[in-house]
């Protein structure tokens with residue numbers, strides 16, 4: 307069923323049933339390209355959450371005891387369904403989040419592949435046999451940790467949920483997933499693929515609600531054995547503290563403020579084009595988005611000209627229009643943040659090279675914006691913009707660039723451009739980040755781990771490491787000849 311806007315009706319999924327919340331309370335879903343309300347998202351009551359927890363508890367035992375070959379086969383079926391539905395899921399995503407349709411459908415197809423990758427990795431959750439005394443079998447086993455409470459944001463409406471769902475289900479865990487109330491229908495469309503593939507009731511539960519109420523309720527429940535969160539640093543710290551208070555492990559994928567270091571021997575035009583492409587993906591609302599451009603002073607003019615040209619070539623518009631290459635910000639909060647950060651930088655002496663003012667039309671549109679001469683005390687240099695702002699700052703020696711790059715409490719992604727293998731190795735060794743790309747601005751891939759250091763969080767998603775958080779390690783020594 308869809309609304310007049312072509313947006314699906316959204317429901318929660320609890321204990322194998324699609325449902326509204328107990329009190330019928332809802333919140334509006336807004337299309338960021340038009341500011342129109344396009345749907346309603348149901349909000350869970352405490353009783354709804356308790357039903358989801360009970361279902362996850364039962365579902366866990368069912369799923370844990372399902373042979374791994376059957377689990378893998380079912381996850382592949384869900385991935386195939388998502389691939390078939392990618393265009394429709396992409397349309398839903400564009401309506402509720404704003405990103406261009408091609409980017410949205412591409413995200414749906416990519417996460418189907420993420421699911422396949424983790425499904426196959428489920429078969430390789432090996433333990434080990436350790437040489438021991440005669441008559442003793444000493445083994446290390448890996449077992450699913452139990453029901454997971456997962457919280458995901460709105461910037462990747464398919465990618466965020468699927469990273470948690472695919473790793474948890476591959477490991478043999480059940481979930482209560484609270485997806486974003488701002489992008490609920492994409493999450494529901496993913497869950498529908500698992501339901502239609504035959505996932506047993508209770509294994510994957512989807513809820514929405516007041517984020518603080520839902521997280522406090524789920525984290526405190528003795529049913530939940532792992533807290534998995536993607537979002538901002540302040541909320542991550544809050545949830546990690548709540549998890550710590552009840553001695554639960556947590557997986558924290560938080561924000562960053564990625565430096566791009568362009569060294570004196572790099573090609574400034576190639577670096578600018580690559581960095582600009584990465585900067586404006588998803589309107590800059592990506593945790594690994596390049597966001598501080600540190601350029602050797604000998605290259606800064608050439609780099610800036612090429613970057614500004616690339617920024618001005620971006621076509622900003624409704625994600626449904628065929629020629630759009632960058633959609634609106636996903637919500638009004640992000641629009642206000644871009645306005646505030648730009649005004650603050652300019653007031654402190656930064657020069658606006660392009661952009662800098664919201665578009666004069668309905669929707670949360672803010673253009674690619676390039677600022678030079680940005681002083682160190684501008685908020686933009688320490689606060690993650692999570693939007694299409696690019697401050698360019700010159701440096702004269704590499705130690706200075708590394709000092710600026712590592713000065714913030716964040717440590718998620720970093721980028722470097724250089725023609726020297728030795729300098730590349732130096733950057734690899736010295737940049738404080740969990741994800742480093744050299745001579746390109748690479749995005750996340752499911753076959754390799756992503757995650758942060760310092761305030762950007764802990765734990766890894768992607769790669770074989772993705773299952774670590776969802777598995778416990780059990781030592782079993784078995785005396786065979788008592």
Ligand code: NAD
Pocket residue numbers: 457458459460461486487517518519521522536537538539540541544545559560561562592593639690691692
């Ligand atoms: P926010 O801090 O209000 O919320 C971030 C996410 O956490 C949202 O999805 C929100 O629903 C959820 N959330 C908030 N309070 C929560 C709680 N008590 N329990 C559980 N979930 C809770 O910020 P926002 O305005 O939605 O997003 C802006 C900031 O969030 C950005 O500046 C960026 O730093 C960060 N962010 C990071 C990522 C990421 O991929 N790491 C994704 C989205 C947003």
